[in-house]
Amino acid sequence: MTACPNVVVGESLVDLVWRAGADAIRPIPGGSPANVAIALHRLGHPVTLITSWGDDPPGALVRRQLAVTGLDVLRVPAASGRTTVALAYVDDATGSAAYDFLAAWDPEHIPIEPDTALLHTGSLAVVVEPDAAQVLHAxxxxxxxxxxxxxxDLNVRPAVQPDRAACRAAVERLARAADVVKASDEDLAWLWPQHAPQEAARALLAHGPRLVVLTRGARGAIAFSAATEVSDPASPTAVIDTIGAGDAFQSALLTALLGPHPDGTQGARIPTGPQELERVLRECVVTGSLATTRAGAQPPTLDELRTAAVAR
Known part of the structure; x- marks a missing residue:
């Protein structure tokens, strides 16, 4: 069990990064929830990652990487004994990555302490059964x-759940149990192809979250609440690749939820006013942009973020 009030639940995996035209494939430990936890830790917040991996070669790589980060990790045994492996195809021209997966998400249990203040999840952990149901219960x-x-963070992966209706149903169940939901324009375009991403984000808000954040890559992000919509454009960035950029963005969003807040309050709280949301989005966009300037999931530190924010 963990006594940390901030918890991230979800998969740790190994990305096999294959760049166009390259002869070699590079294994890099990752997984969206693990990346978010590491990024939040780098931004100075105590956080526990509740995750699972197998006793196999990819699992050994995950274990070593997490140990190096200094992150507090609660490893739950995997029923299958397997570690998820993702094949990430990186386009050299744009830095964008397309994924395929050998997925396993089957922790034997997910312990959540009653004093947990912030719980983050998403990606494979909310759609891959048998344990997506456990995550939803948490x-x-x-x-x-x-x-x-x-x-x-929806972080939709059609390669893992190609059934659009089933994935959409899982997302809607999650939205009804979440206060804040982040999704990319690619996520929402796949889930609701008949709607523009902004329309889909508003529809997602109607399921119950108090805040929905839509990321739009090089075009920045938009935040939607019942009372307001605010946006922030991204500055031009020399992109190496986009692996982990959304996770870095999410870590900045979680940082905003944890405070300290402009009104002086501490603890988990959702920003509501237009000015506060604009400030939050600006920090999130800068954080995500910094992550694209380096290969693999390498989120910025708090000092790097402060320097970049001043420069902007």
């Missing part, structure tokens, strides 16, 4: 409780 345990915030 979200429901905290959702709606005073001083608690449940946040999710």
């Amino acid at each position: 979200c429901k345990q905290l959702h709606g409780r005073p001083g608690r915030v449940v946040a999710a």
